[in-house]
């Protein structure tokens with residue numbers, strides 16, 4: 521079973537990012553298992569508390585969840601033209617201890633969303649900047665910038681007819697990338 525970790529950059533209970541991540545998780549083919557990984561419980565990254573003798577349990581659980589995944593999907597809102605502090609914190613926690621990054625080499629994919637017209641372009645590319653450094657090969661095409669994101673679902677809470685085929689093509693591209701890295 522190929523495991524895909526789903527990460528949402530928003531902590532709020534009614535988050536559109538989280539809703540998108542969970543919906544995308546259902547679009548993977550047979551043989552894939554998507555698992556939502558929480559980031560809201562992670563203490564702010566501080567090297568002083570990340571010592572060999574005293575690693576916060578939340579850090580360890582998060583790092584293990586990422587390490588056990590074969591690939592990572594990020595869905596990010598845009599906060600002040602960048603990613604949320606919560607998402608940056610999760611990237612930082614997963615990247616340490618030095619030389620033991622949980623992210624290293626894992627295929628990734630990025631969706632940004634915004635309830636307005638701008639679709640989180642700034643967040644999408646700030647996130648990609650970190651993913652380059654974290655050595656995560658990332659789906660390049662199709663890029664997914666979801667504008668007016670409150671309107672992309674139907675009454676049942678699934679992607680609407682206009683949105684679903686595009687998101688499926690993105691998942692297909694992600695699966696191709698994952699396969700290349702498993703070969």
Ligand code: FNR
Pocket residue numbers: 530531532534535536537538597598599600601602633634635636638639640
């Ligand atoms: C926002 N929002 C926002 N939207 C945007 O398109 N560009 C931006 O720079 C910002 N900046 C921003 C900062 C902060 C601190 C908050 C709380 C919000 C609005 C944001 O897109 C909106 O709240 C989304 O609904 C957040 O995504 P979730 O929580 O629904 O996943």
